[in-house]
Amino acid sequence: MSKYVVGVSGGIGSGKTTVTNAFAKLNVDIIDADVVARDVVTPGSDGLRAIIEKFGTSILDKGECLNRRALRQIIFSDEQAKEWLNNLLHPLIRQETLRQTIAATSQYCMLSVPLLIENGSYKNVDRVLIVDIPEEMQLARSMVRDNADEKIIRSIMAAQASREQRLEVADDVIDNSGDESALIGQVSRLHHRYLGYAAALG
Ligand code: ADP
Numbered sequence: 185m186s187k188y189v190v191g192v193s194g195g196i197g198s199g200k201t202t203v204t205n206a207f208a209k210l211n212v213d214i215i216d217a218d219v220v221a222r223d224v225v226t227p228g229s230d231g232l233r234a235i236i237e238k239f240g241t242s243i244l245d246k247g248e249c250l251n252r253r254a255l256r257q258i259i260f261s262d263e264q265a266k267e268w269l270n271n272l273l274h275p276l277i278r279q280e281t282l283r284q285t286i287a288a289t290s291q292y293c294m295l296s297v298p299l300l301i302e303n304g305s306y307k308n309v310d311r312v313l314i315v316d317i318p319e320e321m322q323l324a325r326s327m328v329r330d331n332a333d334e335k336i337i338r339s340i341m342a343a344q345a346s347r348e349q350r351l352e353v354a355d356d357v358i359d360n361s362g363d364e365s366a367l368i369g370q371v372s373r374l375h376h377r378y379l380g381y382a383a384a385l386g
Contacts, residue, residue, distance in 0.1 A: 186293035188382035191309030193300035197326030199360035213288035314354035
C-alpha cells in the first residue's frame with residue numbers, strides 16, 4: 185500500500201491526464217476518479233444492477249453496457265432520480281477509490297480527481313498538485329480534444345472551481361502552458377520530492 189497520496193486536479197483540458205501519464209511512466213500508480221466512476225457501473229457490477237432495477241433495461245445499450253446519454257437525459261429533468269443516482273454512486277465510488285488506493289504498491293500514489301476542490305476531497309490527501317493553464321488555453325485544448333463547441337466547454341468551466349480557487353489550495357503547481365516537453369522537468373522534480381516525502385513517512 186502507498187502510504188503517501190498526492191491528489192491531482194485541474195480544470196477541464198488543463199492536462200491532468202497528460203501529467204498523470206507522465207507520472208505513470210515513472211511507475212507511480214494512478215487512481216483516476218473518472219475511470220473509477222466507469223468501473224462501478226460495468227456490466228455485472230452491483231452499481232449497474234441497481235440502475236437497471238430502477239430504470240429498466242432500456243437504460244442499457246446494445247452491448248448490455250450503461251447508456252450514459254440515456255441516463256444523463258433522465259437525471260437532467262428529474263431531480264429525484266438525480267439524487268437517487270448520486271446516493272447510489274458516491275459510496276460505491278468512495279469504496280472503489282479506497283480499494284485501489286490500498287492496492288497501490290508504488291512508494292506514493294496519485295489520485296486524479298477533476299472535482300478535488302469542489303467536492304472537498306482535497307482534505308483527504310497528503311498533498312495537492314494542480315495542473316494549471318490560462319482559461320483561454322483550457323478552452324482551446326478542450327474544444328480540439330472533445331470536438332466540442334465553445335458554449336459547451338464554457339458551461340463546464342463555469343460549473344467548476346475557478347483557477348484562483350484551485351491555486352489557493354495547491355501545494356504544488358505544474359504550469360502546462362508550454363508544450364508537452366516542458367512537462368518532463370517539472371514532473372521529474374516533483375517525483376523526486378514526493379519520493380522524499382513518502383520515504384520520510386517510513
Ligand atoms: P484533462 O485530463 O485535464 O482534461 P488532457 O490531459 O486530456 O486534460 O489534455 C487536454 C488536451 O490538451 C488533450 O488533447 C492533450 O493531448 C492536450 N495537451 C495536454 N497538454 C498539452 C501541452 N502541453 N501542449 C499541447 N497540448 C496539450
